[in-house]
Amino acid sequence: xxxxxxxxxxxxxxxxxxxxxxxxxxxxxxxxxxxxxxxxxxxxxxxxxxxxxxxxxxxxxxxxxxxxxxxxxxxxxxxxxxxxxxxxxxxxxxxxxxxxxxxxxxxxxxxxxxxxxxxxxxxxxxxxxxxxxxxxxxxxxxxxxxxxxxxxxxxxxxxxxxxxxxxxxxxxxxxxxxxxxxxxxxxxxxxxxxxxxxxxxxxxxxxxxxxxxxxxxxxxxxxxxxxxxxxxxxxxxxxxxxxxxxxxxxxxxxxxxxxxxxxxxxxxxxxxxxxxxxxxxxxxxxxxxxxxxxxxxxxxxxxxxxxxxxxxxxxxxxxxxxx
Numbered sequence: 001x002x003x004x005x006x007x008x009x010x011x012x013x014x015x016x017x018x019x020x021x022x023x024x025x026x027x028x029x030x031x032x033x034x035x036x037x038x039x040x041x042x043x044x045x046x047x048x049x050x051x052x053x054x055x056x057x058x059x060x061x062x063x064x065x066x067x068x069x070x071x072x073x074x075x076x077x078x079x080x081x082x083x084x085x086x087x088x089x090x091x092x093x094x095x096x097x098x099x100x101x102x103x104x105x106x107x108x109x110x111x112x113x114x115x116x117x118x119x120x121x122x123x124x125x126x127x128x129x130x131x132x133x134x135x136x137x138x139x140x141x142x143x144x145x146x147x148x149x150x151x152x153x154x155x156x157x158x159x160x161x162x163x164x165x166x167x168x169x170x171x172x173x174x175x176x177x178x179x180x181x182x183x184x185x186x187x188x189x190x191x192x193x194x195x196x197x198x199x200x201x202x203x204x205x206x207x208x209x210x211x212x213x214x215x216x217x218x219x220x221x222x223x224x225x226x227x228x229x230x231x232x233x234x235x236x237x238x239x240x241x242x243x244x245x246x247x248x249x250x251x252x253x254x255x256x257x258x259x260x261x262x263x264x265x266x267x268x269x270x271x272x273x274x275x276x277x278x279x280x281x282x283x284x285x286x287x288x289x290x291x292x293x294x295x296x297x298x299x300x301x302x303x304x305x306x307x308x309x310x311x312x313x314x315x316x317x318x319x320x321x322x323x
Contacts, residue, residue: 080255083157083164084224087206088144091132093175096182096201109176110190111183111198122174125184128205142270142317143297144207145222146170148184151203160196163222164208175202209294213251214320216263223251225294233291237300237312243293245300251319252287260284267299267311268318280310292316 094100103121110116129141136144145164149155156162165173173186186197209225225246233245248267252260265282272278282290289304290311299313 080221081223081253082227083222084208084227085158086226087147088209088226089207091128091205091207093128093182093202093204100177103177106174106176106185109185111185112195121177122185124171125173125175126171139270139315142167143209143315145210147206147208148197148199148202149204149206150199151201154199156196156199162194162196164210165197166212173197211251211316212318213256214318215256216321216323221256230294233302235293235300236302238296243295245291245293248287248290248292248299248319257321263321263323266320266322267313267316268320269313270315270317278313280308280313282311286311
């Protein structure tokens with residue numbers, strides 16, 4: 001900004017030069033007499049050229065300042081980011097009337113303030129993911145957020161604006177086996193009088209590959225990965241293979257911060273349990289050069305070599321901003 005003000009003060013300098021040239025022109029006219037008009041016109045053309053040159057320099061400085069201020073600043077996306085309606089996976093829930101083994105009994109179920117039932121048979125929702133015909137391991141399951149959809153396509157996000165559930169929240173829910181339907185049930189959300197997740201006639205689970213970004217103030221922001229810009233990038237850390245990838249920079253939108261260069265970025269993997277494995281800290285420089293391969297689910301650096309092995313994190317699920 002200070003450099004920009006210097007550019008503006010240059011106009012004042014040009015104005016003083018103009019006054020000086022006018023004085024010279026008057027002197028010449030006094031001594032030369034009949035050549036007054038010709039000399040005056042020539043000086044006007046000269047001053048016009050000087051003025052244009054100075055204005056061009058000011059414009060150039062302004063452009064350079066603008067470029068410097070925007071360098072490294074991510075382009076904005078929807079603020080806050082919207083969620084996708086194209087799931088990465090879909091798991092169909094059993095049809096009503098399907099016999100189940102190993103049912104548990106929920107003593108009291110508050111589907112709503114006016115619908116309280118007791119001794120309700122149920123199945124933990126996590127079983128439909130871990131015991132599916134294409135089962136996911138615990139770490140694989142953490143890569144996704146979960147949306148429950150009814151047979152009439154009602155779901156908490158589209159109909160109530162309630163965000164998809166992270167794995168640790170999703171596994172707190174049950175599929176309740178009622179007399180006339182299956183219905184999902186979450187005790188926590190019932191106690192909060194938020195019944196959107198207690199979906200009637202639940203038919204399927206939609207899974208969305210997600211990265212959770214934590215803003216400097218602690219707010220968490222959900223990014224569905226399939227809405228990020230992807231491109232084939234050559235991965236020098238994997239024999240120069242071309243891999244479908246997105247830039248980690250695309251997670252740091254203006255909604256996250258307007259001053260990304262002020263922070264360090266802690267990236268966390270699905271297998272992190274609190275130790276030093278599955279976690280790394282990236283500087284702003286490293287984040288700008290980091291990409292994430294969807295093909296091998298791993299961070300890589302296509303254009304720089306000064307990084308550590310721990311930065312090449314697998315199964316990214318979370319990015320935290322720290323001063």
